[in-house]
Amino acid sequence: MPIAAFAAFTSFAHSTPLALTGEPAGGVAGWAAGLVDAMGGPGAGLAIALENLFPPLPSEIILPLTGFAAGQGVLSLASALFWTTLGSVAGAVALYWIGALFGRERMHALWARLPLVKASDLVRTEEWFARHGTKAVFFGRMVPIFRSLISVPAGVERMPTARFVALTALGSLVWNGVLVMAGYWLGERWDLVEGYVGVLSKGVLALVLVAVAACLAVRLRGRAGARHRRAS
Secondary structure (H helix, E strand, O other): OOHHHHHHHHHHHHHOOOOOOOOOOOHHHHHHHHHHHHHOHHHHHHHHHHHHHOOOOOHHHHHHHHHHHHHOOOOOHHHHHHHHHHHHHHHHHHHHHHHHHHHHHHHHHHHHHOOOOOHHHHHHHHHHHHHHHHHHHHHHOOOOOHHHHOHHHHHHOOOOHHHHHHHHHHHHHHHHHHHHHHHHHHHHHOOHHHHHHHHHHHHHHHHHHHHHHHHHHHHHHHHHHHHHHHHO
């Protein structure tokens, strides 16, 4: 969506009278509430589609808030689940095609320019995805941070589109369903979900950073040892 159109739409959402009782007034939560108030289920779907494309928009806010809206009668629970899942699939498909258009050749060319990595690392990653891509796409939709990222390698490796869409829809329905239902049941305390999922997101990020740091340390140590052997 062009920046100007997105800004205009966001402004429209904020200018619409809010129908939710006790809803947030600002920030991402206020923006999402405005979309749901203005458009109902399609607004929730649009918010989640944008969350897939721009991960800093947190699903742990948008989805429970949508469940809360369903509890308030702004939209039905079925509509909340349908539209948020559709939005997830739409955003994921856009990222899939970005990966597909980028392609394996460009990926290998870019990888070759990166320091401290080997072509064999990418080859092993591709082999792993060929063996486990189905599980990676399905379960990846339920893991913070990887929810959006997993769509790109699926596109690069050209996973069959129908399979990708089906796996993404099923995985998204599980994740979206848990968070929407949590907001529905918690009511005005829907924001508690953000705290728990936020901790999970930080934990996943910490594990990724530790793994990357360990990999880089091993690679640097190996190169230092190789230089030392050549010098001696």
